[in-house]
Amino acid sequence: MESEVTNGPGLRDERITNLLVFGFLQNCSNCNFHEELEALGQDMPMRAYLQEDCDDELQTDGNRASLSCMERIEADSESQEVIQNIARCLAQLGDQMEHSVHPRLVNHLALQFMNVNLSEEDRRQCLAAALQQVMQTFPKDMEKEKTTLMLTMLLAKKVADHTPSLLRDVFRTTVNFINQDLLTYVMNLARDVRTSAVSRLAFR
Template sequence: MEQINGSVQMESALLYTFLEVSPDCQFREQLQSLQSQGLVSSLKGTYCYEDELELQTDGNRSGHLQNGELVFGREVDEEVIRNIAAQLAQIGDQFEKEIRAREVNDLVQHFLNENLSSEEMTRRMSNAVEALARAVPSDMEQEKAMLVLAMVLTKKIANTMPSLLQRVFSTTVNYISQQLHNYIIRMLRE
């Protein structure tokens, strides 16, 4: 699995921290291994507000190298990420009871299918989150509900089958990066 790049670094840090601070996380050992596999950089790293950067014709954002690492714009304090992740974990506890075992088991079966591409897995995760967002009554903004639901699904899938953590983590980071990146930037700025 390839190392994370600047475009998903915030999302990876936020999801990792969400899982780390969540109660009843039954896959702590596998979670710690994500850092050694390069899927999550240390929270001591640089996170950025990428929307201020120029989008290149290849779809990547411009940045520069500093100490061998790609750096984009202003740094986001790791404590801000921890605080947001803790708040989202509290909301996740409320949503968790709304997610039925069948929904989780369906996603587990998809994640077990190694023939499905990462794009197909991201699409299936997106479909599951959207269906849950419609079904779960909530007075919070849609984007926040979808972010929390994606993270809770990740936790529930990994609790069901810890060996899937790496694949579900990567898929969720891709989903969040594609669908909710701008929302995360707004949250970090508040």
């Protein structure tokens, strides 16, 4: 049973993915979903997660946990800053590339997300199919994983821009997609950025 649990993304990994997608959407220009994004942000405060973790530790281990908890908050805060920088750079790249995403494809994907009969897995497959179409039109000189990550979040932005009420649904599906298919790349990217200067990010 333990091996099954460790195969999927951990709780902290999911929070990192949430922060990455949220940060990307927050940094995109010309968006029509500011109110919806603000409401979403109210429901996923990252520091509240960290404080809940600390409270749980203090209840079980007493004051001995306080020092390690503070150290972990500092480490997590650094990780959040790294993820936010990655999100910002990818959003800038997305702004440059979004004209290449055909409006008809966005409209079709939005209609699919409006279908209440679709399961979450169905929506993930719809996102994957749209991503595959968009990938064919993009230059091949970019790193494939980076392109895939950026375009996945760009499609989420385009759908939310098309129909702001779909923001929560497309956000959840995008996070699930990244956790299933791109989580290792995201973690490796965060590790590499953490050990180098932000100015060395090759997102141009």
